[in-house]
Amino acid sequence: MTTTITAQALTDFCDEYLQAANFSDYCPNGLQVDAGVPIDKIITGVTASQALIDAAIAQNAQAILVHHGYFWKGEPAPLTGMKGNRIRSLMQHGISLIAYHLPLDAHPVIGNNAVLAKELDLQIVGALYPHEKYPVGNIATTAPISAQAFADKISKVLGRAPLYIGNDPSRTLHKIGLCTGGAQDMIEQAYAMGCDAFISGEVSERTTHFAREMGIDYFAAGHHATERGGIRKLGELIADRLGVAVTFVDVDNPV
Structure with missing residues (x-):
């Protein structure tokens, strides 16, 4: 029926x-x-x-x-x-x-951030902006993984290679900020919250300079894909x- x-x-x-x-x-x-x-x-x-x-x-x-x-x-x-x-x-x-x-x-179970985190074996532990009751950005932890290995995992999960911006692909990541879509400017908040890296969808010219100069890795994984x-x-x-x-x-x- x-x-x-x-x-x-x-x-x-x-x-x-x-x-x-x-x-x-x-x-x-x-x-x-x-x-x-x-x-x-x-x-x-x-x-x-x-x-x-x-x-x-x-x-x-x-x-x-x-x-x-x-x-x-x-x-x-x-x-x-x-x-x-x-x-x-x-x-x-x-x-x-x-x-x-x-x-x-923002949904904690089926939301874009929650689904992406689960697919990448990340454990969400908090909000990127702690004051938000319904956070649209999150902080997650991961088992120690190199930046290059994390980029490879993103490629496998999303079916497309991310644009990786960083200084050392061998650097080990532990704490990662994430917000899908066009949230590239949240990299500044991820840095302020002590994240090793930030993953979002899009990237801007200014994102490159911030990532390089402040020492936080960035992964632009695609607005649509994320x-x-x-x-x-x-x-x-x-x-x-x-x-x-x-x-x-x-x-x-x-x-």
């Missing part, structure tokens, strides 16, 4: 599980586009790109669940150009869009708890 659910009921489940109301974010978390169609198949992915929408259309899905949705602070409001094309595709094909940003980064884990795990949870068919679609992104 096929299980169906409304977009609002699906959102309510995710809102409660991720404690979305506790976050002040750069975009609205939860239901962003309601197509008003009962849902029996969900496509999950990192970003609600046109390619992901096209995959949902091809697979006759009625909902897309992502980490990067729409309506970010500071972006133009009119539904024109690329944004207009995306919204039009969703509405014309009866597809709802649900998105979770910081709540999906944030596949959370949304994939959320989809698996929904399939298990709600009985709705869920398929993860990985739209390749080298960044």
Whole structure:
């Protein structure tokens, strides 16, 4: 028997599980586009790109669940150009869009940081910013490992080689800060918290100088690659708890 659910009921489940109301974010978390169609198949992915929408259309899905949705602070409001094309595709094909940003980064079990840490055999021991009740960055420990061996492990786990910035690949790492996505500037906080290294998704020109001059290793492992884990795990949870068919679609992104 096929299980169906409304977009609002699906959102309510995710809102409660991720404690979305506790976050002040750069975009609205939860239901962003309601197509008003009962849902029996969900496509999950990192970003609600046109390619992901096209995959949902091809697979006759009625909902897309992502980490990067729409309506970010500071972006133009009119539904024109690329944004207009995306919204039009969703509405014309009866597809709802649900998105979770910081709540999906920070969740202690299925969050992006938690999943990445587990995959890399890291043990999360605290928050990168101790004052945060729901930390979006973490501090973890590892069995002693060289910087080069850690880079090799990242390559194996994520299927892509990280950009490693450091002074000595043979240096032994013990304490590692991590925050997936575009959190490269948190390297300064990782240094302040006594971390040997910091891992995130993206890198900036300034990141290189800070890492080299302050003696903290940096691993830029890819914004997309480091944030596949959370949304994939959320989809698996929904399939298990709600009985709705869920398929993860990985739209390749080298960044």
